[in-house]
Amino acid sequence: MAQYLTQYLRRTLQAHPTRVATICGTRQHSYAQYAERVARLGAALRGLGMQPGDRVGMLGLNSDRYMEFFFGTWWGGGSVNSVNIRWSAAEVAYSLDDCDTRILLVDEQFKAMGGELRGLCKALRTLVYCGDGDTPEGMLNYETLMAQAIPGADAMRAGNDLAAVMYTGGTTGFPKGVMLSHDNLAANALALVGQGAVNPSARTLLIAPMFHAAANAFMMGTAAVGGTFVIAPMFTPLGALQTIQQHRATHVLLVPTMIQLTVDHPDAGQYDLSSVQTVVYGGSVISEAVLQHAFKRFSKADFVQAYGMTELSPCATYLGAEEHRTGAARGLLTSAGRATLTTEVRIVDERGSEVPRGTVGEVAVRGANVMLGYWNKPEQTAAAVRDGWMYTGDAGRMDDDGYVYIVDRMKDMIVSGGENVYSAEVENALSKHPAVGASAVIGIPSEQWGETVHAVVTLKPGASATAEELMAHCHTLIAHYKCPRSVEFRPALPMTGAGKIQKAELRKPYWEGRSRAVN
């Protein structure tokens, strides 16, 4: 038979019923309590009309109830739709209607949007309020539903059965619902476990947003081995520092921006981070400078990186602890790692043929992690997944040892005077300037060169620098044709829900009325 995610829960319940499953604020549940609540929620959702495979949505900050939502929906036979909390009500409504999500859970933070969605959303039948305090009119109360439910049997969905629909690309064009199966998520979780990213004694901090594939993977990996979850509602640098210290978190997932904000926090040195054994990062390119700083702050921790995308459940490659410890001189810290235990990775040209090692091409990934497809979008699925290979849209190269180096999104590559310029390389150079907080390098139209290199930069608090200084700084580090020709300062960069910089937004004003090959 195939893999099924509820196996994780029952297996841990059998061996460790008194182990702490979730810690969330002042609430704490043992695995016995957690399993009971999952079985109740599964029954409650069935009572609300959830049929096998039906989507159930969650719109909320991180919480223990978010964990219950995942496993309770699966237990009851449904599929989760973990909604991007950074979206507008209109975007959320689109995604709920797109995959016919009839039941939606909302927490305190999103109860107003929940009410708004009722008017916007055709599919929505039932709103369940899973926050604390009074239940808004027209919504059902989560704890009441749980209390009234009779814990039911596991629906035993498995294998290729739909486990999750996760929406991506909401910021450019219409969002696409990535369909992931039980086998997809389980393969990814086992790869993380097999590569040592988590272990059974993990006290895993969930502070990156749980709706997102990265946190989901970290959660599933920890669930597969039956660890304890320390759950913080949302990322703040101080929240990360405090929660790690208070609950002695051992495993922490942070996207690069979060790592930077955490280790740069003025009080970072006052917190005891010695419990952290492993920092898992990924989601976007990290600069070596940030990484070296993080090594110092998390001085007892191993670092591991996973690279991937939602469509890959989400891991494609993995850079392990050993490589972080010993690979700096070989340049491995700029690598995304090698194919995970359950994937194959190739760098291909436009025709899908593998290019020689060292040559930049598109990263393509095959394996048990590759999504079932995009919800109701067979053409986009066929374009993205060809012969079993998922075309990531990322530009990268591979060295002789199989290490992958992501140089850019295919669409963020700048072609200037016939030369390829990888924005990540320019951003890495900029990050080494002491005044630079974050940067985004984009191609802007040029009569003479086709595109020229343009940098959008935020400065660190209290720091200052001129455009000329930053351009001169880049000239000391990278080739002339890669250096920014113009620099623009902003207080902040536009970010996606996944913590990625929205370069399409930055490019838009420059390209208005013009055509770019990809946008």
Next chain:
Amino acid sequence: MAQYLTQYLRRTLQAHPTRVATICGTRQHSYAQYAERVARLGAALRGLGMQPGDRVGMLGLNSDRYMEFFFGTWWGGGSVNSVNIRWSAAEVAYSLDDCDTRILLVDEQFKAMGGELRGLCKALRTLVYCGDGDTPEGMLNYETLMAQAIPGADAMRAGNDLAAVMYTGGTTGFPKGVMLSHDNLAANALALVGQGAVNPSARTLLIAPMFHAAANAFMMGTAAVGGTFVIAPMFTPLGALQTIQQHRATHVLLVPTMIQLTVDHPDAGQYDLSSVQTVVYGGSVISEAVLQHAFKRFSKADFVQAYGMTELSPCATYLGAEEHRTGAARGLLTSAGRATLTTEVRIVDERGSEVPRGTVGEVAVRGANVMLGYWNKPEQTAAAVRDGWMYTGDAGRMDDDGYVYIVDRMKDMIVSGGENVYSAEVENALSKHPAVGASAVIGIPSEQWGETVHAVVTLKPGASATAEELMAHCHTLIAHYKCPRSVEFRPALPMTGAGKIQKAELRKPYWEGRSRAVN
């Protein structure tokens, strides 16, 4: 998409083309060479008429070519039938015909039987000789086929596609072909990796017979992380000691009998076994005395145990290194461990309901490891796998922490005067007598008690003991009703291909013309 076993090979080839894949006698192949040979064999088998899913047999001792057979068959799109080398030609012929195996590879050791099979076997079309020396008349030469083949593309069989047919039960009634899928074998391999049984720097000794599910699992686990295989043709105690020392093997799989023979070997102390990091054992019950002796001999090694059966690909439970290091006082060394990362385990009564912890019942297992079924035996499949649960036929109990203790085969349990006697417990008591080499305890018919406890014993070389001495010894350790009422001495015990004692053979003369509930 689903899992596929050839992914292991390509993933390692990409990262470690010069790593040693196989060491076999004086031959050694890098992963680049090995992958090339696998692709050639796949093409050669297709050239011989192998269609997708077709079974290809191998009858031979362990060798690097046996490894090539597994991955080459999969690469070419076929399914492996690894033939029990301890069977008679008639038994082999039955199994080849049963699942329509048309191509059979035989090595030097089995070339005579290969010739014999041509007359006995209806399905067999092509015999390939993969030994050294002259190719027997009417057989094709393996190396010639390889040299002539043009390396072909991977057939990319995956998921529920049939990967292997492994025959069990050849000693009692008709053998059954256990059908295992790519997903089955991959789930088991990932569980072994995730639980730390192997790692990427493993130099894995394959000396237990490769046709068997236990060695297969160990091979697949090592293959999943891209380790090196040190392959010895067949188990001998001296061969194990020498090969470990010569090739600095790090991971070793031995069944309990093999462990005992190895550590009891008079020259064992003269060999350097310090390279061994992990001893994996399983396949039958081990006595604590043997285990404690093995701890001393393999003084640098962790011990891990896997319990299962071919139908479970084969692991059901796993007892890890930590439990071996610290669990002796709690009695964990007599446990088979807990559910693996990919399984659930329950102890059930005759109606399939879970029994309370501590109560003996039948061990049932569910999860991604459970076989597709028995080849062409839907009724036996339906009897063995009910609601996704594989009924193992083993009697066991589970403690409050989820540890499983196998007390007997259901059919080896002795019911004497209304009391259950577990043969394993009696054998454990016998094994603590200094003169006892091995023992098998069976129930024999009794007018008064229904069954009485009978022991068949081999003595250690040069040792002596009387039946009365052994019975008196047992009285000091176990309850009166469990002690043997009769003892029989033999020079050796009849063994199956898996190294298990054939108790049915021992029981047979006593039960001739009588009925026993199970046999």
